[in-house]
Amino acid sequence: MTRFFVTPEELQPNFIVLTGENAQHAKVLRLKNGEEVLVCDGQGQECLCAVSDVSQGQISLVVKSRRESESEAPVKVSVYMAFPKADKLEHVIQKATELGAYEIVAFPSARCVSKPDEKSIKKKLERWQKIAASAAEQSGRGRIPEVLVLDSYREALSRAAQADKALMFYENEQATTLRMAMEQGSAATISLLTGPEGGLEEKEVDMAREKGLQVCTLGKRILRCETAPLCALSAVMYACGEF
């Protein structure tokens, strides 16, 4: 079923009107009166609606039922990724959204080659948020993950550490596996933190330990910086019983 995202204020109890890009999209799909669509507020609430009127730039819908989205994972997994080069962050935003991430947080670390400057960050964030919205729509999610940018590595650690389970992946860690970390009790919120192309520095890993993050391995093969967060997220979703 086609899925439209509106703001929480637009998700009205009886009637909903689609405008702007949503109306354009509906026009492309040639929606007809009576057809059913899903309208989501991007925060986990959705309404099953029937088209009641199609006019220029505006589609009117009658709400048939309202429910909590069924495609959101009960566990909230935040993906923390050190700024990678070029379009790798966009790739991770798209894929992490499909895989059910709650939010995606980018931050600088010592070996980051690419750090967007303050001027360009606003525009980039808009673009990144659009990528997340589009991936959420395509994958049938009820929630659009928020994309956040933090100013410092320290801030990333403090924020990540607030989760019930805060994990960092480091290629030189050998003793603690992700499985060990996952089997230490359940968690409603999980942070997964990975480094940039050049990896994390040892002192950055020590800092993370001090802040309370658990340092784990993703196995004996070295994963690229864009592969590691998606591998970890897939495994965590599996471990949490999502599939």
Add this chain to the structure above:
Amino acid sequence: MTRFFVTPEELQPNFIVLTGENAQHAKVLRLKNGEEVLVCDGQGQECLCAVSDVSQGQISLVVKSRRESESEAPVKVSVYMAFPKADKLEHVIQKATELGAYEIVAFPSARCVSKPDEKSIKKKLERWQKIAASAAEQSGRGRIPEVLVLDSYREALSRAAQADKALMFYENEQATTLRMAMEQGSAATISLLTGPEGGLEEKEVDMAREKGLQVCTLGKRILRCETAPLCALSAVMYACGEF
């Protein structure tokens, strides 16, 4: 440590000579006498060597020890992927290699938009095999996964079904999770089969069941055709105790 791939015949017990692209690569790295490198046969055997002579187009090595590669998973996971559009197959080959796939098998299915013709397939296979080799080197693998192309969907099913555990992922399956399938006894060989952009047809799924494949879900979110195999592979490697 730098890793070079040679043919199994070149992996000699006492002395090894690097030539061609390997020698060029060694030159770029400015390897010096006494430096240690790893030489792998791409099939899981590797030798720890010391550089004994550097000359034009040729690097001579003394073998210090020979061992089985430590970075290969004991479980052999084959990734079967219906031909996707454009460069998505290349993406999956690179990532599946990093994630430890034993081999990657591409095949046609009813809704494939892109099927390379016989004339171009040989050149493409060469390119795909190079992508696998390069990803194997970067991720520190001891084995280069073989990339195979099959002529028909039927052939893919027959080949995939030979594994101890043969799984197909289908977005309309709701009852059987990957976890259920994984918990039905251990397996030394596992096949993971996924569809193209438009998905698999219901009759194709029925055919797979008849051939003995188990049809599973990867959760409530619809994954793109290039995301599904990598998500499944990550989860399977986790389930098999790789990390």
